[in-house]
Amino acid sequence: MKNISLNIEKTLGFISKDAVNAYEAQVKAGSEALHNGTGKGNDFLGWLNLPSSISKEHLADLQSTANVLRENCEVVVVAGIGGSYLGARAVIEALSDSFALLKEKKDGPVMIYAGHNISEDYIYELTDYLKGKKFGVINISKSGTTTETALAFRLLKKQCEDQRGKETAKKCIVAITDAKKGAARVTADKEGYKTFIIPDNVGGRFSVLTPVGLLPIAVAGFNIEQLVAGAVKMEEACGLNVPFGENPAAIYAATRNELYKSGKKIEILVNYHPKLHYVMEWWKQLYGESEGKENKGIFPAAVDFSTDLHSMGQWIQEGERTIFETVISIETPNQKVVVPSDEANLDGLNFLAGKRVDEVNKMAELGTQIAHVDGGVPNMHISMPQLNEYYIGQLFYFFEKACGISGYLLGVNPFDQPGVEAYKKNMFALLNKPGYEEESKAIQARL
Numbered sequence: 060m061k062n063i064s065l066n067i068e069k070t071l072g073f074i075s076k077d078a079v080n081a082y083e084a085q086v087k088a089g090s091e092a093l094h095n096g097t098g099k100g101n102d103f104l105g106w107l108n109l110p111s112s113i114s115k116e117h118l119a120d121l122q123s124t125a126n127v128l129r130e131n132c133e134v135v136v137v138a139g140i141g142g143s144y145l146g147a148r149a150v151i152e153a154l155s156d157s158f159a160l161l162k163e164k165k166d167g168p169v170m171i172y173a174g175h176n177i178s179e180d181y182i183y184e185l186t187d188y189l190k191g192k193k194f195g196v197i198n199i200s201k202s203g204t205t206t207e208t209a210l211a212f213r214l215l216k217k218q219c220e221d222q223r224g225k226e227t228a229k230k231c232i233v234a235i236t237d238a239k240k241g242a243a244r245v246t247a248d249k250e251g252y253k254t255f256i257i258p259d260n261v262g263g264r265f266s267v268l269t270p271v272g273l274l275p276i277a278v279a280g281f282n283i284e285q286l287v288a289g290a291v292k293m294e295e296a297c298g299l300n301v302p303f304g305e306n307p308a309a310i311y312a313a314t315r316n317e318l319y320k321s322g323k324k325i326e327i328l329v330n331y332h333p334k335l336h337y338v339m340e341w342w343k344q345l346y347g348e349s350e351g352k353e354n355k356g357i358f359p360a361a362v363d364f365s366t367d368l369h370s371m372g373q374w375i376q377e378g379e380r381t382i383f384e385t386v387i388s389i390e391t392p393n394q395k396v397v398v399p400s401d402e403a404n405l406d407g408l409n410f411l412a413g414k415r416v417d418e419v420n421k422m423a424e425l426g427t428q429i430a431h432v433d434g435g436v437p438n439m440h441i442s443m444p445q446l447n448e449y450y451i452g453q454l455f456y457f458f459e460k461a462c463g464i465s466g467y468l469l470g471v472n473p474f475d476q477p478g479v480e481a482y483k484k485n486m487f488a489l490l491n492k493p494g495y496e497e498e499s500k501a502i503q504a505r506l
């Protein structure tokens with residue numbers, strides 16, 4: 060079976076191959092720091108050997124819990140924010156039929172999301188949609204105290220109990236949280252929910268291969284064994300002893316850092332299949348929270364092409380030359396559609412007749428790559444043989460490993476996120492949360 064592969068050829072007019080290769084020693088030091096646990100944030104390295112340490116029994120436990128939800132729920136709400144929902148959503152949206160929600164016949168529960176915003180309209184519309192429905196909830200929060208998620212869960216728990224009764228609700232609510240602390244743990248223990256633990260040493264954005272990602276993905280009907288198998292494959296392919304030139308995580312980390320050093324401050328992740336939209340969102344959190352600190356770090360952005368070629372395409376082609384692109388390309392689509400011939404040919408598209416739509420998409424991709432490189436945008440290319448669980452598993456681990464190395468190359472702690480506390484502190488002060496009296500006074504004086 061093939062692996063995902065990385066091609067950096069189209070960055071080499073902007074940075075030299077020698078400059079990339081010159082990172083070899085630094086990358087080795089970074090990888091060793093990860094594997095030996097001697098670098099910054101070394102109490103959050105549980106993700107590193109996670110794929111190969113997932114047991115069959117654990118997967119079976121997840122699958123049987125997923126089956127209970129599948130059997131008892133027509134809708135399952137995944138409540139979580141950031142790393143506590145993006146990985147699951149990334150896989151579920153990438154692998155689901157784009158119109159699954161509109162189809163009468165469903166293969167499993169409808170998967171929807173909550174706890175990732177504080178919009179009153181969203182919460183109203185969600186709870187309204189759930190009225191009269193047999194729904195369940197997967198409540199995901201590592202800290203167990205995240206306001207967005209806790210607020211949504213408070214409403215969903217009540218609605219589930221009111222609609223389905225306490226006993227059924229108990230069967231249809233699952234908590235994924237810390238082993239001991241946090242409000243989500245306290246509630247789950249008190250109510251007797253089935254729970255899964257997020258290991259202490261796995262941060263939210265690295266948690267997709269824990270129950271955080273695996274349970275919702277299994278509930279949606281996707282193959283978590285294959286997802287893990289793909290990640291295991293990349294754990295090997297990006298391992299400590301794999302030579303620099305053959306290690307995709309090492310090369311990606313080195314190339315993006317060299318591009319950054321040369322003035323390319325923004326990395327745009329690109330897809331040509333909108334189903335990958337949430338894979339990009341997952342990646343944005345992974346790199347944004349890991350690297351954006353100490354007044355440095357590449358800004359991770361993302362676009363869906365060719366859609367965004369008709370909006371952001373102008374900026375990318377001719378705006379400030381501080382960007383580079385990383386394209387995720389799917390070699391073979393899962394479906395086949397051929398462009399039909401038309402006798403009148405009023406739209407002038409007969410030159411495409413007989414071709415697969417993917418051939419047109421691939422020429423859009425190639426044409427864009429050439430145009431953007433000509434326009435001063437270095438281009439990295441990640442090739443994914445197919446869109447399935449196995450290759451998404453590979454992609455996840457590849458990006459995680461590269462992120463750890465890249466953060467160390469940049470000289471930051473890739474495993475903390477102190478900056479996200481600032482808004483929370485102000486919000487609590489403004490809402491007069493008990494314990495924030497001093498902050499409340501201080502912030503009121505500034506208004």
Ligand SMILES: O=P(O)(O)OC[C@H]1O[C@](O)(CO)[C@@H](O)[C@@H]1O
Nearest residue numbers: 141142143200201202205263479
């Ligand atoms: O799982 P939790 O603790 O609710 O956190 C959710 C998200 O919030 C953050 O802690 C940022 O506030 C992320 O790092 C994390 O993925």
